[in-house]
Amino acid sequence: MAESANPIPRKAAPVRTKIDHLRLDVVGPVATLTLNRPERHNALSLDMYHQIPEMLSRLEIDRTVSSLVIRGCGLRAFSAGADITEFTTVRAGAEGARLYNLAVAEAERAISNFHAPTIAMVHGFCIGGGCGLALSCDLRLADTAAAFGITPARLGFAYSLESTKRLMDLAGPAEASYLLFSGRRVSAERALWNGLVNEVHPPEELEKVTYELAVEISKRAPMSLRATKEIIGLVRAGQVRDDDYTTALRNDLFESSDYIEGVEAFLGKRPPHFSGC
The missing domain is CATH 3.90.226.10 (2-enoyl-CoA Hydratase; Chain A, domain 1)
Known part of the structure; x- marks a missing residue:
C-alpha cells in the first residue's frame, strides 16, 4: 500500500x-x-x-x-x-x-x-x-x-x-x-x-x-491532557503521593474554561468545544 x-x-x-x-x-x-x-x-x-x-x-x-x-x-x-x-x-x-x-x-x-x-x-x-x-x-x-x-x-x-x-x-x-x-x-x-x-x-x-x-x-481537554501527562511523568520518576504541586495542578483545572465547558457539554448531551484555558 x-x-x-x-x-x-x-x-x-x-x-x-x-x-x-x-x-x-x-x-x-x-x-x-x-x-x-x-x-x-x-x-x-x-x-x-x-x-x-x-x-x-x-x-x-x-x-x-x-x-x-x-x-x-x-x-x-x-x-x-x-x-x-x-x-x-x-x-x-x-x-x-x-x-x-x-x-x-x-x-x-x-x-x-x-x-x-x-x-x-x-x-x-x-x-x-x-x-x-x-x-x-x-x-x-x-x-x-x-x-x-x-x-x-x-x-x-x-x-x-x-x-x-x-x-x-x-x-x-x-x-x-x-x-x-x-x-x-x-x-x-x-x-x-x-x-x-x-x-x-x-x-x-x-x-x-x-x-x-x-x-x-x-478533541479532549488540552489542559487535562497536559496535567495528566505531567503527572504520569512524575509517577514514572518515582513519585508515589500527591504533593502541593500535583494537588494544585489538579485543583487549578476546576477553575478552567475547559472544565466548565466539559461539564456543560456533558449535561447538555453535546460534544465539548475546548479552548485550552
Missing part, C-alpha cells in the same frame, strides 16, 4: 517543514514528524538526532497542536536504528560517543517531554535507536509485520539508564533483560503481549486507526 497523501481529514491547509531527513506536517490539531530516509530504512543520523528537538520546539510555541504522530517514511521500516556508518566517524572514541549519546538523549527527551500526547506509528522494522524513539512516545501502534529489536549487546555498547528505564517501565525487568541480553528481534504479537505496543493492526489499516486515535485525543 502506498503511503497515504491524506492521513487525516484536512479542514485546514497543512503546514510542512522539512530539514534534511525529517519532515514535520501540521494539519489542524495533529502534527506528524516523519523520519524521511527510506533509502536507508529511515536510519537515524547524528544530524537527525540534533534536529528533532529543534523541530519539536516549534510545536511547543504553537499550543494548538494537541497530538503528535511520529512515523517512518513508507511501510518497510519505522527506523532501522542509528546509522551504523557513523559509528567509525562521529561516534568513534570516548568523546565522540559521549557527544553522540548526548544528542540521542536530548532527542528522546524532546519527545518524552513534549506537551501533548505522542504516538509512534510503527510499520515494519523498529530497531535500536528507532526503538528508543518509539519508546519515548506515550503510545505505540504497530502493524502485524512490525519487528522490534534492542541491539546494544550485538554492537558492544550499553543502553542508557533513561532508555533502559523506559523499556523496563513498559515491559518489566524480566522482558527488558531478555530483549537487552539477547538482542533478538521480537514480533508485533510479542510486543503487544509484553507491553511495548498498545495496539496491533494490519499494515493497510494502521495509518487510519493511528490518525483516528490522534484526532480523538485532540
